[in-house]
Amino acid sequence: MSSATPSIEVINLNTHYGDRQVLRNVSLSVNPGEIFVIMGGSGSGKTTLLNHLLGLLRPTTGTIRILGKDINTLSALELQDLRTRMGVAFQSGALFSSMSVGDNIALPLREHSDLDETTIGIVTRLKLEVVSLAGFEDLMPAELSGGMIKRAAFARAIVMDPKLLFCDEPSAGLDPVVASSIDDLILRLRDAMGMSIVVVTHDLDSTFKIADRICVLDKGEVLALDSVDAIRNSPNERIQNLLNRRTEEAEVDPDAYLRRLLGEKEKHANQPTQGRTGL
Amino acid sequence: MNAFLNWLERLGRKAASGVAEFGFAATLFGQALYWLVLGRWRRQPVRMPSVAAQAMDIGIAALPIITVLSTTIGLMLAIQGIYTLKTFGAESRVTLGVALSIVREFSPLITGILVAGRSGSALAARLGTMRINQEIDSLTVMGINPVRFLVSPPLMAMMVLMPLLTLWADLVGLFAAGLYISIELQGSLAAYADEVVTILKLNDMLHGLAKAAIFGVLVTIVGVVNGASVSGGAEGVGRMTTRSVVHAISAIVITDMIFVFLVTR
Ligand SMILES: Nc1ncnc2c1ncn2[C@@H]1O[C@H](COP(=O)(O)OP(=O)(O)OP(=O)(O)O)[C@@H](O)[C@H]1O
Ligand SMILES: [Mg+2]
Secondary structure, three states: OOOOOOOEEEEEEEEEEOOEEEEEEEEEEEOOOOEEEEEEOOOOOHHHHHHHHOOOOOOOEEEEEEOOEEOOOOOHHHHHHHHOOEEEEOOOOOOOOOOOHHHHHHHHHHHHOOOOHHHHHHHHHHHHHHOOOOOOOOOOHHHOOHHHHHHHHHHHHHOOOOOEEEEEOOOOOOOHHHHHHHHHHHHHHHHHHOOEEEEEOOOHHHHHHHOOEEEEEEOOEEEEEEEHHHHHOOOOHHHHHHHHHHHHHHHHOHHHHHHHHHHHHHHHHHHHHHHHHOO | OHHHHHHHHHHHHHHHHHHHHHHHHHHHHHHHHHHHHHOOOOOOOOOHHHHHHHHHHHOHHHHHHHHHHHHHHHHHHHHHHHHHHHOOOOHHHHHHHHHHHHHHHHHHHHHHHHHHHHHHHHHHHHHHHHHHOOHHHHHHHOOOOHHHHHHHHHHHHHHHHHHHHHHHHHHHHHHHHHHHHHHHOOOOHHHHHHHHHHHOOHHHHHHHHHHHHHHHHHHHHHHHHHHHOOOOHHHHHHHHHHHHHHHHHHHHHHHHHHHHHHHHO
């Protein structure tokens, strides 16, 4: 792939759920080797945008090019090829509950490569090592904690050494040490392998640590799309509000802030568990 | 009048969603077959180990209960048959009725109903859970076709195993009926076996086995359609699992009738 073509290119994307428009005229591009963070308030359409980038939803109008290919006109076989070059870590992990952690991570290799079992075993353990889960390959997802599930999902997402990695809320629900190690991991993956990485997150600290560029979504529209510093120093009042509102609110009403933080944390910590009790 | 219009509208909606569901089922069946046949060409072959795993689950694990129930049904038919024919003093002809009923009707039916209860519901629950856990999205973004990975293996396993299980049910049922008949009518088991062999035509066997294969397809597709339609968390999974058993058994009984009507007349 030539480094001139953007890893992701979205042009005038408009999408609806039923009659309700969720994304309005979203255009953005992600350069190769870039860490691109999508931010925005709850309900602003981040997950919806991510699902479109993954080809799980079909846009009403607009074009999405992934690694130079328009995913809505691609043949099934080409799309399959494309998908082996991208990795996704879902927010809930979405590990296959009927398979051990090791089998989960090995699955893309078993399905898409001709590697023998020994090599697959080595690669699997290597990736588990990368996310500090060495020795957990024989456990079932139900036996892992929320944060471990998230890291296992991360290992599965990178097992094929993708060109493009998507992470939905990678650090939500993790303790600060692990969360920061995930940030380091994201930086390391980009530096070592030149991956382009798209991260959806609420975490401002993490965003400022890892992002090359930030896209701020607001009510389905791109409010701003710029480098970290430019966003920080943006004269745009709405962006400043968005960046500062949290801290302001915290100062005005620490109780509400605390409650919100706790509620938020609980929600995220529970999400994988909820998924699994859905069994 | 208004109530009647409302009722009519609801009926219309129900019918429309029924037709849509039927279309979904047909599409799924087509796709599952497509992957079985052409998966290799699409570089996504249906893996034999996962078919084998499904087959173990559907088949071997169901053998004990199928054995017990076919024995019971064989005995039941023999008892009823002798009782009925006694009125004409024709008990000696009981083998004819028993053998044909077991092979053509009871074995495939009881096997189908059992497999619907055991494996169809399990399939619905598994797919439903995977759906609400985003595991199906997860497969899709990995470039693994969910129909190929989740539907084709059980479909193939069912199509192969249902006839085999039915054949086993035939043998067990005929044997149990034979034991009762030979004791009750003071004949020998060998004479009974001879009689069965002359009575049963290949056609009768095939009639039962073909129905079994069709029931296998019905159970799989009904389970998958219900699992894939799950919404609303764990409760939704439970609801759809129940629904899948009810639908699968209804589909089996109705299809049986249609099949018999078309083939036998
Ligand atoms: N499956 C769906 N059907 C209908 N509407 C939906 C669906 N998913 C999301 N929406 C709506 O689309 C809008 C954007 O939702 P989305 O999940 O993309 O937000 P988000 O930015 O990811 O929010 P959060 O940070 O809370 O995850 C919301 O108004 C939501 O109600
Ligand atoms: Mg979201």
